[in-house]
Amino acid sequence: MDILSLTVLGRNIQVQCQNSETYALLVAYYGHMQGQLAVADMVYTVGKSQGSRVFFVEREGQAPLVAADAGEFLFLFEKDLSIELQKLRCDLYFLHSAALVFAETAYLLVGPSGSGKSTTTWALLHHGYSYASDELGVVHLSTLEIFPYPRALCLKKAPPSAYPLPETALTTSNAFYIPVAALPARAVSTLTPLRAIFFIQYSPETTRPSVQSISRAEAGARLFANALNPLAHPGEGLDGAVAIATQCACFTLCTAEPSATCAVVTSTLHTRLSR
Amino acid sequence: MIDQQQPALTGCSLPQMIADAPKRRSDVSVREVDGETIILDRRGEMIHQLNCTASYIWKCCDGVSTLDDISAQLAAAFDVDVQTAVHDVTLLVLRLRQLHLLELASDR
Numbered sequence: 001m002d003i004l005s006l007t008v009l010g011r012n013i014q015v016q017c018q019n020s021e022t023y024a025l026l027v028a029y030y031g032h033m034q035g036q037l038a039v040a041d042m043v044y045t046v047g048k049s050q051g052s053r054v055f056f057v058e059r060e061g062q063a064p065l066v067a068a069d070a071g072e073f074l075f076l077f078e079k080d081l082s083i084e085l086q087k088l089r090c091d092l093y094f095l096h097s098a099a100l101v102f103a104e105t106a107y108l109l110v111g112p113s114g115s116g117k118s119t120t121t122w123a124l125l126h127h128g129y130s131y132a133s134d135e136l137g138v139v140h141l142s143t144l145e146i147f148p149y150p151r152a153l154c155l156k157k158a159p160p161s162a163y164p165l166p167e168t169a170l171t172t173s174n175a176f177y178i179p180v181a182a183l184p185a186r187a188v189s190t191l192t193p194l195r196a197i198f199f200i201q202y203s204p205e206t207t208r209p210s211v212q213s214i215s216r217a218e219a220g221a222r223l224f225a226n227a228l229n230p231l232a233h234p235g236e237g238l239d240g241a242v243a244i245a246t247q248c249a250c251f252t253l254c255t256a257e258p259s260a261t262c263a264v265v266t267s268t269l270h271t272r273l274s275r
Numbered sequence: 276m277i278d279q280q281q282p283a284l285t286g287c288s289l290p291q292m293i294a295d296a297p298k299r300r301s302d303v304s305v306r307e308v309d310g311e312t313i314i315l316d317r318r319g320e321m322i323h324q325l326n327c328t329a330s331y332i333w334k335c336c337d338g339v340s341t342l343d344d345i346s347a348q349l350a351a352a353f354d355v356d357v358q359t360a361v362h363d364v365t366l367l368v369l370r371l372r373q374l375h376l377l378e379l380a381s382d383r
Contacts, residue, residue, distance in 0.1 A: 216311075218324050221313050238304055
């Protein structure tokens with residue numbers, strides 16, 4: 001059995017991998033979060049059921065989750081881990097967002113599944129941005145800094161040809177996973193002050209990307225709508241959303257062709273935030 | 276959850292609504308930000324954002340002021356003619372009722 005030790009959001013996660021395949025999958029996915037073997041805040045056992053091709057994910061004290069293939073295995077593990085992390089770190093404000101860093105300040109791309117967060121993140125990493133997360137925006141409310149969550153970048157469909165998949169990308173039944181080591185940019189490992197938020201929208205009819213400033217009230221409402229653990233915070237989470245919105249520049253970002261979208265984002269950061 | 280839809284109007288006639296004094300629901304969570312308002316409606320599982328004009332009208336919905344009262348206040352506060360104010364107030368109160376953010380006197 002292989003033991004994978006992860007340090008995530010200041011907590012130690014131990015994963016006991018009963019076979020080499022699950023160990024390899026999780027190293028590809030969370031390799032950048034590997035930490036020293038320490039007293040675990042949470043313990044998982046993963047593997048394949050004996051004599052079958054079915055994967056399982058079992059958290060200490062809970063009934064095992066069963067997955068039909070590697071893609072579903074990673075999906076179920078990540079889903080359980082992210083929910084448990086929200087309980088372990090209920091002091092943090094979790095958002096459904098990607099997080100990037102540019103010039104030592106953090107920016108969020110907030111939006112629901114399918115809005116283009118990961119695809120836009122993948123593109124921006126080719127243009128000087130550093131990687132913090134593609135799925136969880138974790139905000140420390142008292143300092144308004146972003147915790148990095150650098151798991152593998154997960155794309156639901158193949159990226160545009162201008163930004164092809166690296167050779168070491170992992171392809172499963174439901175997604176393409178790009179390990180952090182294969183990203184064209186470095187991954188952030190420290191807390192970074194948050195400065196701007198882009199609420200990302202995608203429509204196939206949009207031919208030119210655009211950015212528009214929005215009011216803090218609108219931003220607060222949109223943040224709340226994308227919050228993952230609002231009830232863990234005062235005011236049912238509304239106060240946290242407002243606190244974030246009032247301290248950051250907030251925009252809507254309508255995406256189009258990725259390199260043009262990257263140019264619009266960078267231009268916005270240079271011109272509107274330099275004032 | 277951001278309200279961007281136009282739900283159908285049901286239930287109340289316009290003349291009756293005009294005679295009533297709309298009242299903000301007390302069980303929603305409200306935050307003011309830069310003169311605009313965020314309303315969290317847990318029961319309806321919606322979050323709403325009102326611009327400055329809508330926020331003013333929302334605050335006037337105290338269960339005592341009629342639409343005519345609110346229109347007169349809006350006209351004075353925003354320096355617009357009464358006809359425009361009546362139009363804006365009526366539309367917004369209709370919308371707030373459609374979104375179940377108000378109680379009306381007939382509901383109390």
